[in-house]
Amino acid sequence: MAETPRPDPKRDPHEDLRIAESQISAILTIAADAIISLDQRFRITLFNEGATAVFGYTPDEIIGHPLERLIPERFRAIHPSHVADFDAASVAARKMGERQEIFALRKDGTEFAAEASIAKHQVGGKKIYMVVLRDVTERKRTEAALALANTELEKRIAARTRDLEAEIRRREETQAALIQSQRMEAFGQLTGGVAHDFNNLLTIVTGNLELLATEIRDESASTYLKRATDAADMGAALTKRLLTFARRRRLTPQVVDVNELVLGLTEMLKRSLGEPITLTTILAGKLWRTRADPSELENAILNLALNARDAMPSGGQLVIETRNVSTSETAGPPVLAAGDYVLVCATDTGEGMAPDVLEKAFEPFFTTKEQGRGTGLGLSTIYGFAEQSGGHATITSAPSMGTTVSLYLPRADAAGEPVPAAGPSEPVPLSENAETVLVVEDNPDVRELTLQRVEGLGYVVQEAENGPDAIRFLKANEHVDLVLSDIMMMGGMSGYDLARWIKTEMPHIRVVLTTGYAAEEAQQDPAGLVDAPILYKPYARADLATTLHTALHASASPV
Ligand SMILES: Nc1ncnc2c1ncn2[C@@H]1O[C@H](COP(=O)(O)OP(=O)(O)OP(=O)(O)O)[C@@H](O)[C@H]1O
Ligand SMILES: [Mg+2]
Known part of the structure; x- marks a missing residue:
């Protein structure tokens, strides 16, 4: 800003005043901002054209009125304290943007965001305030739009980068x-x-x-x-x-229910694994069937268990899991054709493999075991078997992180593939009169699997989630011949409790109990009143079939 020129004693002071007046009047006319002057009681004394454009009032309408008119209702209460602050401050003026943005009120009642400068001065003992105010609505809108566009762009760039990295x-x-x-x-x-x-x-x-x-x-x-x-x-x-x-063996592929196959193997697997290793099976309900040579598949699972045992000399866990998997271009092992597969995984908590071992593990004769202990053919035969069956095998492993070997076997009951009604060919006693079995189990996956297995034996199945649920079902006069219930259940009612209730209330219904605990660990029926047969999980299809059949056809009620 140029300094105010010092008065020249030779010049006419009235003329200087006229020049200053006309300069100020020109400024007031051409300024795009609202320029408002206030007296010390905050009455409007000057309202330029810019102010009319911004607020919508003509000078006639607003001059003489209190400033309040231009302040939205919700800020009126706080306004005097702002004024007091400014009055008390030693500064004579506050420039635009120095203070937080404010909101002002147009004649038509709409609010708008504004920035304002204010100056105070005293003339003849009276305070005068000058306010310059700018409507920043448009700028705010542009800023907001720009910020939005920027975040959108950043998001798109991040997503694209992620896609590229994944690719x-x-x-x-x-x-x-x-x-x-x-x-x-x-x-x-x-x-x-x-x-x-x-x-x-x-x-x-x-x-x-x-x-x-x-x-x-x-x-x-x-x-x-x-x-x-x-x-x-x-x-x-x-x-x-x-x-x-080398995929040159003559295999005899059959339609196989992998869950049944795994369950049929568990006893043998437990024996081969020995005491310090716990075996858990996580078997998917509604598992598709696969087409593969069952004895080779058994061999493969046994070999995986033996590898797991060798990797866990001081004990650990082996989990055998089955699952349905649909692979596509982007999901599943890259070399596997897109399609439906039955996945069998063996995961151990053993020593895992170093990268150089992992790279060679599938190769024939590759072994890290001492002479005479390993031939190095276990994993290579598994690989060949999976490939020849139209599937694939993969290993995920890292030192001290355990190992997962996954076998992908093609789905058999996909469109066009005939599925035999019964499971494996071993002769088991099937239901004779399509009796109704109520399956009581609180784990939904296990319940689903059990329902499928019992149904597979020719029974009609019904389900209940826990003891009280089962009692409600039975009381509703639904016809049930046998209740197959887990012993340990949530909800405060055990399988024993349920069996006792049935014995007194509906003695014609037979009961078979199941448990995941070993015989010694299974909590004994405290009252010793129940002598229902117990199936220890995991149980083979043949055990299930025989136990159900015997319970239904025993002459006296077994409960
Ligand atoms: N579960 C596992 N955990 C850690 N390492 C493993 C596991 N399974 C296999 N390996 C490693 O891969 C090698 C090859 O395994 P593979 O089953 O082919 O042969 P092997 O077990 O050594 O001998 P064989 O199975 O013929 O008796 C093993 O020697 C071992 O180093
Ligand atoms: Mg092996």
């Missing part, structure tokens, strides 16, 4: 998986060729040994012959595994 990762994974599968393919070719020739040779050796056996009577010669035959048999077993890896 890069995906490509790297696909590349690595492809290289791995090509390597396995090459190994397969090589191993397959050798194994095939070897098998022919072994067939000749065994055949001739058999012929020789019919000729030889001499006892010591028979011993030599036996040793040779045993060695040839071992060789044959080895070549069989090699051929499996």
Whole structure:
């Protein structure tokens, strides 16, 4: 700002005043901002054209009125204290933007955001206030729109970056998986060729040994012959595994219910794992069936359990899980064709694998176990079996983080694939009269699975979540022949309690109890009143079938 020129004593002071007046009047006319003057009682004494444009009042309408008119109702109460603050302050003026933004009121009653400067001065002992006010509504709107556009843009950039990163990762994974599968393919070719020739040779050796056996009577010669035959048999077993890896074994795929297969194996698995390892199964309800060679699948699961045992010398946990998985271009192992698969995973809490071990684990003859303990063919046969079945196998593992081996097996009951009504072929007693079984279980997954298994045996199934729920169901006069209930249930009523209630209230209904606890740990029926048969989880299909059948056909009520 230029300094006010000092009065020149030679000049006419009236003329200076006229010049100043006309300058001020021009400023008031051309200023786009509202310029308002107030007397010391805050009455409006000057209202320029800018003010008319901003507020909508003509000077005639507003001059002489209190400033209050231009302040929204909700700020009127606080306004005097702002004025008092400014009056008390030593500064003579406050410039725009120095104070927080304010809100002003137009003639039409609408509010708008504004910025204001204020100056006070004293003339002849009276205070005069000058206010310059600017409507910043438009600027605020633009700022807000800009901020929104900016955050939108940032969000879009972040999302795009994430997509790109995911895509890069995906490509790297696909590349690595492809290289791995090509390597396995090459190994397969090589191993397959050798194994095939070897098998022919072994067939000749065994055949001739058999012929020789019919000729030889001499006892010591028979011993030599036996040793040779045993060695040839071992060789044959080895070549069989090699051929499996090379996908040249003749497999006999069948439609398999993997849950039943796993349940049928649990006893044997527990025995092979030994005491310090706990085995848990998490089996999906409504699991699709797969088409695979059941005995090879059993072998695979057994081999996984043995690997887990070796990785947990001082104990741990092995979890075998089944699940339905639909893979697509972007979900699931990159080399696996998109489609529906039954997934079987074995997860242990063992020592895990270092990256260099992980990379080679599927290769035939790769083992980190001491001589005589491992042949290094376990995982390679599993790999070959999964591939030949139209599926895939993967390992996730890190040192001291445990290991998960996943087997993807193709879904069998997808469109067009006929599914046999019954599960595995072993003969089990099925329902004779389509009796009704009420399944009482509080874990929804286990309940779903149990319902499916009981239904698979030819029974009509009903379900209840807990004891009180079951009693309500039975009291509603629903026809039930047998109640299959878990012992440990939430909700304060155990399977024993339920069994006792049935014994007194509805003695014609048979009861079978199940429990996940070992016999010794299962809380005994405190009153000793219930002698219902107990199925210990996990139980095989045959056990379930026999127990239900026996309970229903025993002459006296078993409860
Ligand atoms: N669950 C696991 N935890 C940690 N390492 C494992 C696990 N499973 C396999 N491995 C590693 O992978 C190697 C190869 O396993 P694979 O089952 O093919 O052969 P093996 O167990 O050594 O011998 P075989 O199974 O023929 O008796 C193992 O020697 C071990 O180093
Ligand atoms: Mg092994």
